[in-house]
């Protein structure tokens with residue numbers, strides 16, 4: 171059994187009873203967690219009210235090269251044995267993936283340890299099982315590092331805004347795709363070229379699927395939606411489109427209307443239900459999220475009383491992610507010292523998640539058309555037939571080289587995609603060159 175709080179055995183100033191910390195994984199994040207634990211042990215002890223001691227690090231291979239020097243006796247390949255040891259009070263899980271992470275976290279909680287994890291995929295797929303186990307054990311499960319790395323965003327949603335009503339959260343929560351889109355915007359590069367550059371610089375993985383296809387952002391969107399709207403939203407509930415189909419034409423088309431293309435995780439309240447989606451979006455350049463460059467992340471929150479809030483910073487990387495992990499460690503350790511645990515994130519609202527077709531959005535559509543009388547009227551009719559109202563129409567070029575750029579007012583995504591399908595089949599439309607959802611008001 172891990173740390174108990176019989177009187178006299180409480181860790182705290184002067185008792186000499188350190189809290190035992192186990193770290194699962196010693197890759198780029200784990201090694202920085204271990205480094206900071208060591209370097210900041212004095213400050214951590216003062217902030218927690220008891221000393222902390224690293225008692226073990228579980229790794230896959232004992233002889234793998236690492237960024238930190240660790241005494242051999244701290245390393246083990248038996249993670250299961252480590253998390254259930256009597257001297258382990260807090261387990262830090264930074265191995266990622268579903269298994270064995272889930273079994274290890276459950277074993278740790280069951281044996282009385284609190285858990286800090288950065289595992290967005292697991293939380294978004296099966297958070298309910300983990301939270302129930304934590305509640306049953308009377309221990310904490312903290313996960314600030316799972317969304318947007320170093321940026322404090324989960325605590326603000328869970329605690330600071332707990333008295334307000336959040337209406338919408340929009341985030342750039344994947345640095346790799348933001349880097350690629352930023353290069354496409356600033357250099358005019360195509361997607362493949364920008365991806366190759368991101369891989370060369372180490373931003374994108376050799377297999378970039380999780381980032382490029384939006385899986386990573388969808389997991390983070392589910393976590394944000396759950397906290398913002400006090401409901402259980404899983405990754406499977408999140409509509410997901412990646413950036414692989416974003417073309418240089420889309421980016422140029424956005425530029426022409428004073429916008430920039432970003433991959434956004436968007437979750438909002440609509441008539442009591444939640445929508446949760448990840449897809450490329452054109453946003454005006456004056457929107458705060460448009461200024462998020464390179465591989466940075468940012469989350470923009472709108473709530474009834476607070477209004478608009480923006481959280482910005484590094485969303486990945488060993489040290490930034492370790493900062494969020496250590497912050498959680500201090501919180502759960504303080505609770506252990508006090509003999510308490512935090513209330514789990516509430517899911518009382520139990521809101522339904524809207525299918526994408528019922529989600530209200532706006533579209534930007536660029537069309538190659540012939541410049542002759544009646545073409546604009548026919549295009550406008552295609553929108554009207556689906557009940558979609560048009561906000562702006564712009565024509566570029568003339569004669570055989572005319573382009574119509576239409577931005578719609580709000581309509582359901584089903585109405586908008588039916589309009590685009592219809593336009594694709596029209597004889598007067600030579601090509602639909604760019605279709606993308608639009609967020610934010612243009613000046």
Ligand code: HSE
Pocket residue numbers: 343344345346347373381386485486
């Ligand atoms: N691969 C992610 C990114 C970071 O590119 O932002 C970890 O979630």
